[in-house]
Amino acid sequence: MRATLEAYLTRHPQEQEALAGLAAALDDDADPTSRSTLPGHITCGAVVIDRDRRVLHVGHRTSGGKLLAPGGHTEAGDRTLLTVALRKVQEETGIRPEELCMTPQFLSAPIDIDVHDIDPNTAKGEPAHQHYDFRFAFYLAAEQPPPLALQDEEVSEARWLPYADVRSPTLCAKLLLAEGDGLDGQPEPVGASALIHDGHGQYLLHLRDQRDDIAAPGAFSLLGGGREEGDTCLAQTLRRELAEEVPGIAPAELTPYAVAQATGAGGLTAPIQIFAGRWDGDPDAIDLREGVLLRWFTPEVLDRLRLSPDTHELIHRHAAQHPPTSPPGEPVRSHRGEAPEGTELHIVGVHLYLQNDHGRILLGLRHPDSTFAPNTWHFLAGHCEREAAITCLVREAKEEAGLLIDPGDVELVHLVHLVNSPGAPPRIQLVFRARSWSGTPKVLEPDRCVEWRWWAPKDLPTETVPYTRLAIDGVLVGCPYSQMGWE
Template sequence: MIHDGHGRYLLHLRDQREGIWSPGVFALLGGGRTLDDPCLEATLRRELAEEVPSLELTGLTPYAVEEATSVDGLAVPVQVYSGRWQGDPDTIDLQEGVLLRWFTVDVLDRLGLSPGLGDLIRRHAADHSPASSPPHGRRLLRHEAPEGTELHIVGVHLYLQDEHGRTLLGLRHPDSAYAGNQWHFLAGHCEREEAISCLVREAQEEAGLIIERGNVELVHLIHLVDSPSARPRIGLVFRARSWSGTPSILEPDRCVEWRWWNPKDLPAEVVPYTRQAIEGIVAGRLYSQMGWDRR
């Protein structure tokens, strides 16, 4: 993710060809790791040298781990780096794709973007805006963790039951970057907010449900990691004892159906950690973990 430090982001218009990742849309420069790459940063530097050999970045640092779906349908963790550059993209000797252009956050909704890219850029812009800068030159929080600390992604999940004890799950859009065609909790990632506020916001934004903070309780925590290179995650599962509204499809690009399921008779196509969390809740367990034996 290349930015100029003043709110502009350099995006790459990819070729309109079948069989490639995100054809015909604006995306980030990058590519896949090969056996010859000693580390992910080496992968990125090799890809940049192949795609934009005359572009020289400063301040290259890991920023986030995102999830994407490859051309063969596999869920793939993607390490996103950020770096700074302030040049003219028309002077770059572009070896792959159609063109490079600078864009600001306010025009992202008018562009065809690779899945999840708009949210990623907005998050980066919020992290680096003057309003979010720490006072008196203090470093940002992500650089203040003690040495050896692994920063985690925190997600909130809604465990909602109807009068028959059935659990609400949403069917993810088949083109979703994560868990396409699978049933999943109503869920979201914590931004610069505490977890219950995030849950209340996501419930209203995704399904039109109104939840009062005082009617929420934590019923499960799942600690998971998808792969050795993926950032670990902490999933907080909250039960809402009461709510108002009827589940509605408000984000059709992410969820195509809401349905109530018997927690002891879930469909086969359930996100694995969602299934494990529900089984833990039914069994009265407050904690479970997944993926750590594959590290």
Template sequence: MSGAQWLSFAEVTSPTLRAKLLGEQLDGRPEPVNASALIHNGAGSYLLHLRDDRPGIWQPWTLALLGGGRERGDTCLEDTLRRELAEETPGLRLDDLEPYAVEEDTSVDGLHVPIQVFTGRWKGNPDLLDLREGVLLHWFTPDQLDRLRLSPGLADLIRRHAAEHPPRVRPDAAPQVWDGGSRTVLNGIGVHLHLQDDHGRILLGLRHPDVRYAGGSWHYLAGKCEQESATACLIREAWEEAGLVIDPADVELAHAVHVVDSLGGLPLLQLVFRARRWKGSPEVREPDKCVAWRWWPPHELPDQLVPYTRTAITGIAEGRTYSQLGW
């Protein structure tokens, strides 16, 4: 019989093989064939999924975790979970996905079903996802759980994870949103310095490999606005980072790039200013952020260049004042 495998009596009576054939572990408990995602944003909030209220739906009209059952073709439960997420919420990609716990639930048939729970980190806006199953996705904090209709045991699971994993960032570091008839998201503002020397070469800095954004890449001299105007920020950053002195009268807006780095991420308006004159030569004054300054010919830009920096340089060369990326 082509493709068939015959088992000896000893193999059939082996406890290990019998457990494998029956889908059980050696302790007698069934092996999980369902997977769920405990998704958190690193700031103390957890993403919950409101189920449909339809016949045959497991725990209808209840807030639960995303996930589902293993299907033929899934090589492991992590594959099962990633497939389910792709089917239910295309565009939701998890960081740091790893097994966390095995929880037990009750199916629509009254059977006790073990579920492998994975944890993963995501910092996006669920309102921007294409939700194809269920009613909504929303962020909740552990102190809100007592007011919600949750699947059994979920509140304890979330509180346990929250106690074991304190927030990595402040809750107020997430994008601020307010309601004024329509949902409006605050955009971050960044300033960038476009300098060209007498040979037309462009000044770029090599970012330290350990910085949070674009480590090991070349980038404009740049910074984020504090409680100050964009030009004041530019002049301050030029002095602090490179020892350059710029007169506000010598600064003009050259280009703007509206950027979204990731689905659901905070939009950033990157303003690029050109300085017609300046005093000083670029020097490394913040080595924990930038390890070198270099003048680059426009036709020989480095391969490891921040994408929106390249976009701005191209736009300035072509005489355009606006570009956008990630929308």
């Protein structure tokens, strides 16, 4: 929630003072989402937009019929603020999550955070307090609004109002501003997936983790993911996702092929841009960062897999349109292009060595669910896509922590030649020092890093990635090279 607020204030710095109470609540030990937390707590609302750029309002009986966006308090079991908004809109209007989709402009970020005063309720023993209302924007997935089933004990009526007539002044202003950026009620793809084939009739599928908090747990799927703030296009989204999930798989060309419907966060319908690309490497040689395994499959065996109908249809359609280039019966080969025989491909990582005026080094605490080094401190880092290493470093610093770095202020200070385990792909870990930068580290990718902290070199935490510690030791003594895992 803190990261969500900070990202919101980056877009709306003029609201810093108005949201000071919310910031204080997030810093307090009390649960900021509990309705018993005073003098204010978090609520959530759903801004549902139809094709005619109208917003759904409901008359809440508790407010004397005042027209508001559907919404309310959190409850035990709500996983995220966005799912609170989805639950409330279904309870109050009958619109199910699968009948809604994210907007490309806001994705899972709130369009508005409003602070409003709540009168005392003597019947419930509640004093006057404030609601910090996180409002999330959704489009209708279908052309026409679905029939509404109003929650009679809570809701007296429902109306669709144009942007200019939206009752909340702050929300009205945000909608009119976003209209100029294309907030038009027309669903667009908010994620990208790769239909990767080898040219010989095989398709690469990814077995997902068996986790309740992800879509299609335990099923085979295409590689890919959702668009994030900072992605300039869906092709970049896909390149970033591939670099994060399966560094080493980088099809030379990714061509838009189709748009499919998937199930996204909270059960939302998620239009996905499918890109087709060719790659004929060995999945077992890939450092899989998310999921269980990667495998090649021919269309004939798909019926034996747990697979979404859309993915099944996409692969069969593509296979019919693009027959294998090798003669029938010819074995599928994996080759390494022009690399000399025996050459082992290396994964290249970039790492930011940032030292402040007090001699402390910036490290990030990786998310506890991270596949790589969970609950461990590490450099700000990333994998090179099809880009220069310093370009990658500058991009990662901005995306992960909001730091702006001039490429001319970067110097290579260490290289770690690493192999994590027998049979794992070798890695070249480049460590760059930025002599200057602007900005204060912020947690902008909370699913990867939950905290940034400056550490004295002699007091590095015990839970530090081993090669990170090795690189820091090397930089401090002026040693440009080290290696690990080869002995």
